[in-house]
Every structure is written in C-alpha cells, then in structure tokens.
Amino acid sequence: MVKSFLFLFIFLVLSKTVISARSKSSKSQPKPCKNFVLYYHDIMFGVDDVQNATSAAVTNPPGLGNFKFGKLVIFDDPITTDKNYQSEPVARAQGFYFYDMKNDYNAWFAYTLVFNSTQHKGTLNIMGADLMMEKSRDLSVVGGTGDFFMSRGIVTFETDTFEGAKYFRVKMNIKLYECY
Ligand SMILES: *[C@@H]1O[C@H](CO)[C@@H](O)[C@H](O)[C@H]1NC(C)=O
Numbered sequence: 001m002v003k004s005f006l007f008l009f010i011f012l013v014l015s016k017t018v019i020s021a022r023s024k025s026s027k028s029q030p031k032p033c034k035n036f037v038l039y040y041h042d043i044m045f046g047v048d049d050v051q052n053a054t055s056a057a058v059t060n061p062p063g064l065g066n067f068k069f070g071k072l073v074i075f076d077d078p079i080t081t082d083k084n085y086q087s088e089p090v091a092r093a094q095g096f097y098f099y100d101m102k103n104d105y106n107a108w109f110a111y112t113l114v115f116n117s118t119q120h121k122g123t124l125n126i127m128g129a130d131l132m133m134e135k136s137r138d139l140s141v142v143g144g145t146g147d148f149f150m151s152r153g154i155v156t157f158e159t160d161t162f163e164g165a166k167y168f169r170v171k172m173n174i175k176l177y178e179c180y
C-alpha cells in the first residue's frame with residue numbers, strides 16, 4: 001500500500017515536471033491571425049465644448065489620494081487610422097474607464113469598438129487594466145461580433161500624446177489570435 005502511494009507520488013511529481021518543461025518550451029507567442037493599428041482619441045468635456053468633447057466624467061474623485069481615484073469617465077470616442085482626431089473615424093469606442101489606484105495614475109477600461117463602415121461591420125469588446133505609467137500595456141479582446149465574430153486577442157496600448165486632462169491619444173495595436 002505504502003509502496004504504491006510512493007509510486008503514485010513519484011509519478012505525479014515526474015508528470016508535473018514534464019508538463020511544466022513542455023509549457024516553457026512553447027512560450028513563444030503564436031502569430032496573430034489579424035493585426036491592425038488604430039488610434040483612440042479622448043476629448044474630455046469641460047463646460048462649453050459640447051460640439052468637440054467625446055467623453056465626460058460622471059463622478060468626481062472622492063479625495064482618496066492625489067491620482068483621481070474613483071473618477072469614472074464615460075466615452076463615445078472616435079477611432080481613426082491616423083493621429084488626426086478629425087480624420088474620418090473607422091469605428092467608435094463606447095464604454096468607460098475609471099481611476100483605481102491610490103498611489104499613482106492607473107485606470108481600468110471596458111469598452112466596445114463599434115465598426116459601422118463599408119470596410120467593417122461588427123464589434124470588438126475590450127477590457128483590462130491600463131497601467132498608465134508603463135510605456136505599453138496589454139488589454140484583452142474578450143469577444144466580437146459581425147466581421148469579428150467570436151474574435152479574441154490582445155490590444156497593446158501606448159499613450160501617443162496628451163494635453164493635460166483635456167485630450168489624450170492612445171495607439172492601439174490590435175492583435176487577434178482567434179479569427180473565423
Ligand atoms: C451604420 O451606418 C448606416 C449607414 O450610414 C446607418 O444607417 C446606421 O444607422 C449606422 N448604425 C449605427 C449603429 O450607427
């Protein structure tokens with residue numbers, strides 16, 4: 001009895017080693033089945049810029065720390081293929097982000113890229129932590145519809161520019177690893 005337990009134990013340890021060795025060797029990332037770059041423009045609503053603004057804070061920071069902790073912003077932002085926010089948008093980004101770190105700027109995003117053009121119709125749903133002080137951050141593409149039916153992948157964010165709290169632009173490198 002003891003002997004067979006010992007054998008089972010050794011077997012488990014060995015198989016675990018084999019599994020972890022295998023997962024290490026296949027660490028190199030697969031190639032995306034679709035890869036494209038889009039720019040996200042966020043123009044924060046002030047008081048007199050209804051025409052221009054594309055996002056608005058719906059809560060004010062409650063005062064926990066100095067990094068806007070708790071501030072929630074809802075947006076309907078234009079998505080373009082170049083850096084000009086006035087270029088013809090290829091999609092809209094509709095969703096929200098909120099600041100969720102006490103000691104630094106850090107946000108959490110959840111939004112849908114809504115494509116409604118002759119080239120693309122459908123949606124991509126994106127969510128994840130935006131660790132704003134990192135040069136590049138990965139968020140998840142958790143699903144899609146239409147031309148992006150059942151898509152999944154990664155969006156790499158890079159802050160391209162910002163004008164204080166008024167405007168920021170993010171380069172989104174969208175890499176899909178599941179395409180149908
Ligand atoms: C998509 O575009 C068509 C044609 O411009 C328009 O009629 C329709 O309302 C749009 N749909 C959405 C959800 O924006």
Ligand SMILES: *[C@@H]1O[C@H](CO)[C@@H](O)[C@H](O)[C@H]1NC(C)=O
Nearest residue numbers: 043044049052053163166167
């Ligand atoms: C719209 O917002 C952008 C970004 O903040 C700014 O550069 C531009 O001057 C604004 N345009 C108008 C008409 O207010």
